[in-house]
Amino acid sequence: MAFNFNWSPLTADERFYERARDLLTTALNKSPKPPIIVDDILVTEFNLGSVPPDLEILEIGDLAEDRFRGIFKMCYSGDAFLTLKTRVQANPLNTYLSAKPSFTSPQPLAAASSLTIPLQITLSEIKLSAFIILVFSKQKGLTIVFRNDPLESLKVSSTFDSIQFVRDYLQRTIEGKLRDLFMDELPAIIHRLSLQLWCPDQLPKEGDELKDDSEPAAVNPLATPPLDAVDAKGHLVDPTEMPSLSLDGNPEIQSLFSQRNLKGFAGLSKITSSLFAPSLKDSLFRAWAGQSDRVDGNSPPLSTPSLQRSASYNGTPHTYTFSDSGTQDNGHFPSRPSLVSLNSATTGLSLGSGRHSKTGRKKKTRVLNLRKKKDSASTSATTSTATSEAGDTASETVSTPGAMSEPIIPHLIVEEPEEELTNKVRFSTSPREQPAARSPVSEEAIKREDPPAVKRDVPITLQEQQPQSARATEKAKAEPTPLSADPSRQWKRSGPQSDTSSVILEQALIMKMAGEIARRVYDEKARNPSFWEDREDSPPPAYEAS
Amino acid sequence: MREFMHYITNAFYGATGWNDDNTYKELNTTARELIDFPLPRGLRLTLSSLATPHFATSYQLGSVDIVDGSISYLYTSVPLKNIAAKSETIPLPALLQSFRRLHDLGSRAQPCRLPTDTVQASVIPLTPTTHESQTAALPTPTETSKVGSSLLYGRLYLPQSLLEGLIIKRVSPALQVQLSAVSDQSLRNGGTMLGLVQYDKGKYGIEGLASTDGGLLGVRGLYNFGGDTSSSAIAPPLGGATSDTTGGERERIYGRFSAGGELYYGTLNKSGGMSLGGRFSTLPAHKGSPLTAALTINPLMGNISATYAVLAKDYCSLATRMEFNVYSYESEWSVGMELWSNRRPAGFLLGAAPPPPRPRERSFEEKLAWIPVGGSDTDKVTRDFAQPGLSEAKEDKYLGVLKARLDQRLRIGLLWEGRAKSLIFSLGTGIDLHKLGEPFRSLGLEVQYSS
Incomplete structure (x- = not known):
C-alpha cells in the first residue's frame, strides 16, 4: 500500500486560493489587533x-477508508509566499496613548496626531519543521495539531526594509505572530476547509453551492487521477496511459488514488471500513452513508463508482442499498433508471426533507446487514460507532421499509455495473449535463500535461520511506536519543514482513517505550518546567524515539 | 456636559485665581469641544452634592452593557462658598457651553484683581456684563489662602475596581503642581502616575510633565503677544465698562496671539513627539463676534491642523477643523455647531415656555430702525436696553442647547442638553450615514442631579 500525497492539485482548484485567502483574512482580523495596526x-x-514539504510518517494509529490518524514529521523549505x-x-x-487611561494621559495637543502608512509585508522562504498529528475522519473533517513550534525561520520583507530598526522589529513581531498562527489558527482553518470539502453540511451555510462543485470530483477517481500517479511499484504512470487503465481487475490501481480523491474513496466502503470490500456471497449491505446529507437527492450517481468498483473487483455480485431519506420517504423502489429520474423529480422534496431532518441530528449507528433471510433485518445488524452526520431519525425509522423491499433490489443493481464498466459514469439524470460536469476533469487533464509540475512533485510513499528514515536516524543520532530508538526503528522497518509472532514483540516493545517516554517526560518536566514553554525547534522526546 | 467634579475643579481654579487656559494644551480647546463633544452611551445617572464648601461627592450609576458605577469625593482647602451647585441654579453655560473666551492675563501679576473674576468669566461667559455685578457680591479670598490651597479628588469605578486620584497643589501664585494617578490591575505595573508642574506667568505659561508610563517626559509652553499684552500699561477695561472713547478703536479686531510648542520623549521606549502651534483669539473686550483660530503643526508626522471657531450669535457657535498630512496625503475635515435655545425641553410635558423677557413691541421697532444702521450701533442699543434686565434674565434665557457635528466619514453626532425641572440631562446619538440600514450607532441619556 502506498500513500500518495499531492501538493499541486491544491492549486489546480482556482477557488482554493480564494477560499484560503478569505479564511486567512478573517483569522488574522479575529483577534484584537495591537494599536499600531489601524486597519x-x-x-x-x-x-x-x-x-512540496517532506513528509515522514512516524506512526499510523488508525487507518480506514473514512478515517485516519497518524503522526508525521514535516520539513518544508519551499517557495510559498504570503503577502499582507x-x-x-x-x-x-x-x-502609546491609545493603551493608556485618559485620566493620566499627558493630553498632547498635536504631538500625537496620527500618521498612517500603508504597509505591505511579504513572508517568504518559510522553513518549517514540525511534528504533526493528523486525524482525519470523513464525518469530522481533518484535524491537524502541531506538537511543537513548527516555524524554523522565515524572511520578512516589507515596505520598511531600508530601516534597520523597523525591519528587525517586524521580523521579530511577525515570527511571534506566526507561531501563534501555526499553533492556534491554522488547525482551525484547515479544519474548516476540510469541512467545506468533505462535509459541507456541517457548515451552517453555503452547503448547496459547495456541493455542486465538489460532486464532479467525487464521481470517478480515475477520471481525475493525480498529477504524479504511481503504480504499486512506485513508478510514475504516464498520464497518457491513464485511459487504458480500467477499474476492474487490477489491484495496483489502488495507488492511483491521491489525497484529493479520498472523497471518492470514502464513499467506497461504508461497509467494511477496508479498502477492498470482502466477497461475501449473497449478502446485502445497507450503508447509510455519511454523505447522504451532502448529496441530498443525488446520492445514487455519487455512489455508483464504489458500487461498480467493488462489484467488478470481486466479481461476485452482491447488492447494496444506497438509500437516502428522500427516496425512502417516497418509498420508490422501481427499476433503477426510473429511480434516478424520480430522484430528479423529487429533488426539491428530498432537499426539504434533508434540511428538515437536520434539526433532529444525533449520533448515528450504522447498520450493516449481513443476512440471508429477509426477516433478520434487525437481529443480525452489526453496528459501528461512526458518528455520521447523516444519522437523522428520519432515515433510521424508514430503514425497515427499505428492508422489506429488498428482494427487488439485487437484480436491479446488478445491471448497474455493466453499465458502469464502459466507464460511462452517470453524473446526473439528464445526459446533456454530462459534458458540463466533465469539464473540470478535462481542464485538469490539460494541466496534467504541465511537465515541471510533474517533475517537481515528489511523491512520498511508504516505499520511499527507507532513505528518509535513514536520514532521520542520522539526525537522531546527532541529538541525544533514547536508548531504544534504533532497535525499534529497525524493527519497525522489518515489521510489515514479519509474521504474527512479531506482534507480541511489537506490543511489548511499544509498552516498554511508552513507559520509558513517560518517565523521561516526567523527569524533564520536574527538572525544568520552563522547558515546556519555550521549547523551540527540538522535537519533543516522544518523537525522537521513533 | 461637563461632569460635576469637573465643574467644581473649575470653580477651584477660579477661587484660587488660576488661569487654566494659559497653557499650550488648551490652544484649540474651543474648537475641540465644539466638534469632539462626547456622546453619552446607555443610561447614566449622576447624583452629586457640594455638601460643605470644602467637600463634594458624586455618585454615578450607568448601564451600557453591564451596570457599573463610580463613587467620587473631592476636598478643597479653599471654601467654594458662592458656587451654584444645585442643579436648578447651576448656570448652564458653565456646564454646557463649549466656546471659551480668553481670560485676562496676569491675574496673579496684579494681586489687586479679584480672583473670582476668572471664575465668573469662565462660568458665565455669555454676558460680559454679568461678572461685573456678581463680582461685587463675592468675597475676596485672601492671598494666603490662595497660595497654600490644594484639591484632593478620588474616584472609584466599581465593578472594575479602578481607582483614580488627583492632587492639585498651589505652591506659589505662579506655580501649581498636579499629580494624577490611576490604579487598575489591567494596567502594566498595576497603575500609572502623571506629574504635572505648571508655571503661569501671564505672558507665558510653561508646563513640565513626567509619567511613569514609559518614562515619558514632556515640556510645553505658550507665549502670548499682541492684544492686551502688547500695550504694557493700559489693559483695556473689561466688560460693561464700555466707554465711547475706546469704542472706535475696538472696531478693529481686538485679540491676542499665542504661540507655543510641546515636546515629549519616552525615556524607556525611546520614542518622542512634538508639535508647534499658534492661535489668535479675540478678547472679551472685542465687540464683534468672538472668534478663535488655531493652527498646529506636527513637523515629525507631517500633520497640519487648522481650527476655526466663532460665536456667531449669542446663541450659536460654529467650528470647523481641517487636517492634512503632508506625508500620507490624508485629510480630514469636521464641523461642529452649538445652538442654544430658550425653549423649554419637553415643553409639551412641562408646560408652555415662559414668555421671553424682552418686550415685543419695543424690539420690533428697534428692528425696523436697525436694519439700515451699522452693526456697532445695533450692538450698543442692544446692550443699552439689555442692561437693566441682566443677570437673572440671562440665567434663565437659555434652557437647552443642541450640539451637532459632522465629519468627513459622514458621521453625525447629535446632542441635546438642557435642564428639565431640577435635572440636567443630556441626550445624544451618533448616526452613520454610510450605514443607512442601521444608522444609529449609539444612543444615550445622561441625567445629573446635584444639590
Whole structure:
C-alpha cells in the first residue's frame, strides 16, 4: 500500500486560493489587533508554491477508508509566499496613548496626531519543521495539531526594509505572530476547509453551492487521477496511459488514488471500513452513508463508482442499498433508471426533507446487514460507532421499509455495473449535463500535461520511506536519543514482513517505550518546567524515539 | 456636559485665581469641544452634592452593557462658598457651553484683581456684563489662602475596581503642581502616575510633565503677544465698562496671539513627539463676534491642523477643523455647531415656555430702525436696553442647547442638553450615514442631579 500525497492539485482548484485567502483574512482580523495596526489585515497574495514539504510518517494509529490518524514529521523549505496589506500607525506617541487611561494621559495637543502608512509585508522562504498529528475522519473533517513550534525561520520583507530598526522589529513581531498562527489558527482553518470539502453540511451555510462543485470530483477517481500517479511499484504512470487503465481487475490501481480523491474513496466502503470490500456471497449491505446529507437527492450517481468498483473487483455480485431519506420517504423502489429520474423529480422534496431532518441530528449507528433471510433485518445488524452526520431519525425509522423491499433490489443493481464498466459514469439524470460536469476533469487533464509540475512533485510513499528514515536516524543520532530508538526503528522497518509472532514483540516493545517516554517526560518536566514553554525547534522526546 | 467634579475643579481654579487656559494644551480647546463633544452611551445617572464648601461627592450609576458605577469625593482647602451647585441654579453655560473666551492675563501679576473674576468669566461667559455685578457680591479670598490651597479628588469605578486620584497643589501664585494617578490591575505595573508642574506667568505659561508610563517626559509652553499684552500699561477695561472713547478703536479686531510648542520623549521606549502651534483669539473686550483660530503643526508626522471657531450669535457657535498630512496625503475635515435655545425641553410635558423677557413691541421697532444702521450701533442699543434686565434674565434665557457635528466619514453626532425641572440631562446619538440600514450607532441619556 502506498500513500500518495499531492501538493499541486491544491492549486489546480482556482477557488482554493480564494477560499484560503478569505479564511486567512478573517483569522488574522479575529483577534484584537495591537494599536499600531489601524486597519484590517488583508491577505492579498497567497501561494503555496510548487515545492512540496517532506513528509515522514512516524506512526499510523488508525487507518480506514473514512478515517485516519497518524503522526508525521514535516520539513518544508519551499517557495510559498504570503503577502499582507494593512495600515500602521507611525506615530509612536499615538500608539502609546491609545493603551493608556485618559485620566493620566499627558493630553498632547498635536504631538500625537496620527500618521498612517500603508504597509505591505511579504513572508517568504518559510522553513518549517514540525511534528504533526493528523486525524482525519470523513464525518469530522481533518484535524491537524502541531506538537511543537513548527516555524524554523522565515524572511520578512516589507515596505520598511531600508530601516534597520523597523525591519528587525517586524521580523521579530511577525515570527511571534506566526507561531501563534501555526499553533492556534491554522488547525482551525484547515479544519474548516476540510469541512467545506468533505462535509459541507456541517457548515451552517453555503452547503448547496459547495456541493455542486465538489460532486464532479467525487464521481470517478480515475477520471481525475493525480498529477504524479504511481503504480504499486512506485513508478510514475504516464498520464497518457491513464485511459487504458480500467477499474476492474487490477489491484495496483489502488495507488492511483491521491489525497484529493479520498472523497471518492470514502464513499467506497461504508461497509467494511477496508479498502477492498470482502466477497461475501449473497449478502446485502445497507450503508447509510455519511454523505447522504451532502448529496441530498443525488446520492445514487455519487455512489455508483464504489458500487461498480467493488462489484467488478470481486466479481461476485452482491447488492447494496444506497438509500437516502428522500427516496425512502417516497418509498420508490422501481427499476433503477426510473429511480434516478424520480430522484430528479423529487429533488426539491428530498432537499426539504434533508434540511428538515437536520434539526433532529444525533449520533448515528450504522447498520450493516449481513443476512440471508429477509426477516433478520434487525437481529443480525452489526453496528459501528461512526458518528455520521447523516444519522437523522428520519432515515433510521424508514430503514425497515427499505428492508422489506429488498428482494427487488439485487437484480436491479446488478445491471448497474455493466453499465458502469464502459466507464460511462452517470453524473446526473439528464445526459446533456454530462459534458458540463466533465469539464473540470478535462481542464485538469490539460494541466496534467504541465511537465515541471510533474517533475517537481515528489511523491512520498511508504516505499520511499527507507532513505528518509535513514536520514532521520542520522539526525537522531546527532541529538541525544533514547536508548531504544534504533532497535525499534529497525524493527519497525522489518515489521510489515514479519509474521504474527512479531506482534507480541511489537506490543511489548511499544509498552516498554511508552513507559520509558513517560518517565523521561516526567523527569524533564520536574527538572525544568520552563522547558515546556519555550521549547523551540527540538522535537519533543516522544518523537525522537521513533 | 461637563461632569460635576469637573465643574467644581473649575470653580477651584477660579477661587484660587488660576488661569487654566494659559497653557499650550488648551490652544484649540474651543474648537475641540465644539466638534469632539462626547456622546453619552446607555443610561447614566449622576447624583452629586457640594455638601460643605470644602467637600463634594458624586455618585454615578450607568448601564451600557453591564451596570457599573463610580463613587467620587473631592476636598478643597479653599471654601467654594458662592458656587451654584444645585442643579436648578447651576448656570448652564458653565456646564454646557463649549466656546471659551480668553481670560485676562496676569491675574496673579496684579494681586489687586479679584480672583473670582476668572471664575465668573469662565462660568458665565455669555454676558460680559454679568461678572461685573456678581463680582461685587463675592468675597475676596485672601492671598494666603490662595497660595497654600490644594484639591484632593478620588474616584472609584466599581465593578472594575479602578481607582483614580488627583492632587492639585498651589505652591506659589505662579506655580501649581498636579499629580494624577490611576490604579487598575489591567494596567502594566498595576497603575500609572502623571506629574504635572505648571508655571503661569501671564505672558507665558510653561508646563513640565513626567509619567511613569514609559518614562515619558514632556515640556510645553505658550507665549502670548499682541492684544492686551502688547500695550504694557493700559489693559483695556473689561466688560460693561464700555466707554465711547475706546469704542472706535475696538472696531478693529481686538485679540491676542499665542504661540507655543510641546515636546515629549519616552525615556524607556525611546520614542518622542512634538508639535508647534499658534492661535489668535479675540478678547472679551472685542465687540464683534468672538472668534478663535488655531493652527498646529506636527513637523515629525507631517500633520497640519487648522481650527476655526466663532460665536456667531449669542446663541450659536460654529467650528470647523481641517487636517492634512503632508506625508500620507490624508485629510480630514469636521464641523461642529452649538445652538442654544430658550425653549423649554419637553415643553409639551412641562408646560408652555415662559414668555421671553424682552418686550415685543419695543424690539420690533428697534428692528425696523436697525436694519439700515451699522452693526456697532445695533450692538450698543442692544446692550443699552439689555442692561437693566441682566443677570437673572440671562440665567434663565437659555434652557437647552443642541450640539451637532459632522465629519468627513459622514458621521453625525447629535446632542441635546438642557435642564428639565431640577435635572440636567443630556441626550445624544451618533448616526452613520454610510450605514443607512442601521444608522444609529449609539444612543444615550445622561441625567445629573446635584444639590
